[in-house]
Amino acid sequence: xxxxxxxYETNPNEAAxxxxxxxxxxxxxxxxxxxxxxxxxxxxxxSRALERIAKIKGVKxxxxxxxxxCHDLSNLSDYVKQIDTSTFKILKRALPGPYTFILxxxxxxxxxxxxxxxxGIRIPDNSIALEIVRQLGNPIVSTSIxxxxxxxxxxxxxxxxxxxxxxxxxxxxxxGYGANIGSTxxxxxGDEPIVVREGKGNVDII
Numbered sequence: 002x003x004x005x006x007x008x009y010e011t012n013p014n015e016a017a018x019x020x021x022x023x024x025x026x027x028x029x030x031x032x033x034x035x036x037x038x039x040x041x042x043x044x045x046x047x048s049r050a051l052e053r054i055a056k057i058k059g060v061k062x063x064x065x066x067x068x069x070x071c072h073d074l075s076n077l078s079d080y081v082k083q084i085d086t087s088t089f090k091i092l093k094r095a096l097p098g099p100y101t102f103i104l105x106x107x108x109x110x111x112x113x114x115x116x117x118x119x120x121g122i123r124i125p126d127n128s129i130a131l132e133i134v135r136q137l138g139n140p141i142v143s144t145s146i147x148x149x150x151x152x153x154x155x156x157x158x159x160x161x162x163x164x165x166x167x168x169x170x171x172x173x174x175x176x177g178y179g180a181n182i183g184s185t186x187x188x189x190x191g192d193e194p195i196v197v198r199e200g201k202g203n204v205d206i207i
Contacts, residue, residue: 003032003167005159007175010034013132022136024171030054032146032166033133034176035070035125037099037184037201038155039162041170042070042141051113051142057169058144062113067142068101068121072134080120080140082107088189091207097126099201103188119190129176145183155181 004024008017021031028050030043041057043050055062069080074092077084082105084092092102106120114120123143125131134141146166148156156162159175166173185202188195194207
């Protein structure tokens with residue numbers, strides 16, 4: 002059964018963050034708050050954990066469209082091909098924020114994603130998520146947790162999330178109520194920016 006850990010966004014408790022990071026390093030799955038909906042994440046370097054997330058989502062790992070949650074733009078060069086100045090300016094304007102940017106992947110992608118030509122990058126404006134990634138020292142692979150309810154796409158109450166997910170994951174963080182609108186997805190891998198999905202982030206950013 003998962004641990005249920007309360008962390009306040011205004012001043013994330015270091016001991017609590019440490020506990021979450023340890024679970025991630027050990028191959029655990031964590032449900033955590035972002036600046037949009039709650040996400041399900043694991044350490045990008047842990048194959049076993051990646052397989053677990055793919056299984057929960059019912060997708061083949063190499064075909065999964067997971068996002069890479071980074072602490073800041075300095076992580077980009079690890080997984081993304083060199084980008085031009087105009088693309089970088091868009092990223093700089095928008096991040097941290099409620100966006101997922103699709104960018105051209107480079108040859109350093111984890112082996113599970115080697116066949117992918119693009120990668121979704123997320124730097125959420127949420128101090129809990131950013132602190133976890135910072136202390137972990139590398140990005141986490143993440144996906145939104147959807148609700149089975151046809152009316153409500155995302156569960157916003159951490160206690161209800163815990164109730165539903167406690168036997169599937171290792172930690173559920175209570176970081177307060179989440180939003181019920183996903184991130185805005187913008188594809189920057191081609192010649193022109195393309196809005197793939199309009200979500201919480203304002204598309205005027207491009």
